[in-house]
Amino acid sequence: MNKDRLDQKLQSMPKVKLEEHKKRKMLQNILERDESEEQLGDSRIKGWFISVGGTLAVALLAMVIFVMPSGPFGGAAFLAEEELRGIEELEKFDHVLKFPTYAPFEIGEIEYDELYWGDREPKDGQVHYVQGDDPDYLTPGINYFSEEEPRYQLTVYLDDQHMQLSEKDDFEAVTLNGDIEARYDQREFVQELLWQEGEVVFNIAIRSDEGDLLPKEEIIKIAESFEIFEF
Amino acid sequence: MDKERIIAEWFEVYSDDIYNFLIYRVGETDVDDLLQEVFIKSMNGLDSYEGNANPKTWLFSIARHLAIDEIRRRQHHKWKSVIPFDSAKTPKSEETPEKLLDLKEENKKLYGVIQSLKANYRDVLILRGIKEFSVSETAEILGWTENKTRSTYHRAKQALKKKLGGQFDE
Missing domain, CATH: 3.40.1000 (Protein Transport Mog1p; Chain A)
Structure with a gap:
């Protein structure tokens, strides 16, 4: 590709780096969040079919899918x-x-x-x-x-x-x-x-x-x- | 390799790149949570990740979708922020992208104009122009054909040049 001045300018736009301590903290959060979600997932499966909460969640999910309008990114749907x-x-x-x-x-x-x-x-x-x-x-x-x-x-x-x-x-x-x-x-x-x-x-x-x-x-x-x- | 290890490796390699992408795409500096969300989503979706796909483009496509959601959410919040007490729940970073990126006058203008363009143009300018992805990588992230990527990048640059007042006309 032939690069014109604007291409070169865009490429030279400044970039920042995350500080190391911030990075470590973030990664820790990510990995911890996954563990907590896994545990939550296990307990959900165990009680799912017999719990009243499960029934309510299914009803709510059905309402979200069939009743509430939603756009491609979860916001309200555009008209037509x-x-x-x-x-x-x-x-x-x-x-x-x-x-x-x-x-x-x-x-x-x-x-x-x-x-x-x-x-x-x-x-x-x-x-x-x-x-x-x-x-x-x-x-x-x-x-x-x-x-x-x-x-x-x-x-x-x-x-x-x-x-x-x-x-x-x-x-x-x-x-x-x-x-x-x-x-x-x-x-x-x-x-x-x-x-x-x-x-x-x-x-x-x-x-x-x-x-x-x-x-x-x-x-x-x-x-x-x-x-x-x-x- | 277990998935925590894969994500940790990807985070090490790509977090800075994605962090920059989010700052440019969202137009604000408080994108830390969003960056974490990218990797949490990728960890949760790792089973559906096709091993032969490029992890970088996969992560960027997740980041892009999250950025679009986030812009919409922030816009909603902005509209609703007149409701008393609501604003206290979401502290906003005082640091502007201009300050964080240490943008000089010319770059500040360019950054501002990019933010004023429509989403398609912003996407392709940031990915292809600033992040220097190839046409095929950009197309993969955006879910476009390579032809559409090329032509949209061309149109986006024309729009950018026009709004910059002929500064970059050849």
């Missing part, structure tokens, strides 16, 4: 996680991706969406997006559609350079989990929430066909359910 993981377009974005794990309605379908911020020019009688392949000019979004009536559409956009938090007075200031400032807006058929984490601006909007607005608390709950999405 399987479909979300199938959206290859998301892979082209450099910034952190976060998506909701909660919605106050059952999700039926989802679709990928993009906002385009680059130049447009006419070409062959159509509008041509000049930088349409460049993720720098695109904002990824996901539309989540409710399964049942009343119909809702939840739209999520994640942007690291084009969107800004509006300073408009008619946005209501709300706080997410006590420390993130967000802006809430409500119109006839749309409720919207914007906030920023690091360099990424999050924009969620809930649209209702019939104007069945959700309580503001539910919109906040959706926002607070966002988790980092990893492929």
